[in-house]
Amino acid sequence: MGGEGQSETREAIMEATYRALCDHGYASLTMQNIADEFGKSKGLLHYHFDSKEELLVAFIDYLLAGFEDDIASIEGPPDERLAAFIERFVVANGDERRALHLALLELRAQAPFNDRFRDQLARSDAIVRAAVADMVDEGITTGVFRADTDPDALARVVLAAMDGARMRGLTIGDDTYPAAVRDALITYVLDDLLVGAAE
Amino acid sequence: MGGEGQSETREAIMEATYRALCDHGYASLTMQNIADEFGKSKGLLHYHFDSKEELLVAFIDYLLAGFEDDIASIEGPPDERLAAFIERFVVANGDERRALHLALLELRAQAPFNDRFRDQLARSDAIVRAAVADMVDEGITTGVFRADTDPDALARVVLAAMDGARMRGLTIGDDTYPAAVRDALITYVLDDLLVGAAE
The missing domain is CATH 1.10.357.10 (Tetracycline Repressor, domain 2)
Incomplete structure (x- = not known):
């Protein structure tokens, strides 16, 4: 169950990254842009990925x-x-x-x-x-x-x-x-x- | 004669840009890098090109x-x-x-x-x-x-x-x-x- 939730969260983060990349492009993309699309805090994003490169x-x-x-x-x-x-x-x-x-x-x-x-x-x-x-x-x-x-x-x-x-x-x-x-x-x-x- | 000197200067700037791009890559390239390769002041570079984009x-x-x-x-x-x-x-x-x-x-x-x-x-x-x-x-x-x-x-x-x-x-x-x-x-x-x- 925990694993399921975990993988759903990652899927949601990937979809948010997709939308953020489409909207902002690669060069000016920030973790905040992705968090905004994700609809959750930047802190939660950092809980899953240490850095923007990692993500x-x-x-x-x-x-x-x-x-x-x-x-x-x-x-x-x-x-x-x-x-x-x-x-x-x-x-x-x-x-x-x-x-x-x-x-x-x-x-x-x-x-x-x-x-x-x-x-x-x-x-x-x-x-x-x-x-x-x-x-x-x-x-x-x-x-x-x-x-x-x-x-x-x-x-x-x-x-x-x-x-x-x-x-x-x-x-x-x-x-x-x-x-x-x-x-x-x-x-x-x-x-x-x-x-x-x-x- | 003046035109000749002008075009030689531009040629020298282009060659300096070539070397600066090879050494520094595009993303971190500065007018100062190009001026350094040019062996002249950044001011002279700006006399020929208003901006990095222009150059x-x-x-x-x-x-x-x-x-x-x-x-x-x-x-x-x-x-x-x-x-x-x-x-x-x-x-x-x-x-x-x-x-x-x-x-x-x-x-x-x-x-x-x-x-x-x-x-x-x-x-x-x-x-x-x-x-x-x-x-x-x-x-x-x-x-x-x-x-x-x-x-x-x-x-x-x-x-x-x-x-x-x-x-x-x-x-x-x-x-x-x-x-x-x-x-x-x-x-x-x-x-x-x-x-x-x-x-």
Whole structure:
């Protein structure tokens, strides 16, 4: 029971952090902002997390775990799953995830200077990359993708392209970028890998 | 003559900014750091640039112009030029450009909140993208690339993939990322576009 209450409190803190990051951005975020969204005292926040860094490390973990679950929940044949995965990166103007992705971009820019942020991102990159590589692998086994496809190499190029497209879209204020790169990736990468497309 | 001295001073300030950014990173950079690298007073710096933001906008311009000149200077057949362009994004550990790219990543993360940074990056994206699209276009005209290739779509996916690869490499501390994505991009995108590769 105590454990249940504890985990509900942590969940509530994570949701409050999400809203505070969306409203204030990463650079000016304070524990007070999070406490305000949490609707409880800053003291209670500090009871659960010693520092803002501690809380943000837990938040990255929470967010990445959500993204990883999201990928695991995609169903269908491997080529459709891969296309659905790519779709998750497409953030349009007005999208409620946009503010979060802006805050995440700032947080990622700090990762080279923060070992704990970097380790979290590295761990997640490995998990997500393996999930994409598994889709490709399954597609080879079931005869959807060409047998000479390297699952990890393909996973890296897909991840990098969609990540870069989202970053460019956000940083230059061009919301057409992610969708344009998605289409190009499907035309110039995925379609060419389909068995029977070309040999 | 006066104009010449003026432009030499600006060039010296830009080089000092480059070194100061590499040494201190973006977040903690001060006008004093730049003045120290410049070897002149902060007052002289302020004579040329009203504020740090003013100076950084000029620096982004300087850096992007250098990158654009760099691309324009690549020679050879279009497919080789495209491969050489991709190579510019590969930053390895120990690379002297690494510190600069870390600082640039922080600066880009500020672009969504800074109209002038964003406009500079958008302008540069358009120029670089057009240069890559021109290589593809020339490749189609000279019969190197397949005629059904969309130059702008291809330029976007190449730029996004290499940008994302560099960002992932820097933020998760995996210096093999850019080279791995370069290889995958050549195998799964560029090679498939060559006339005779597949139809």
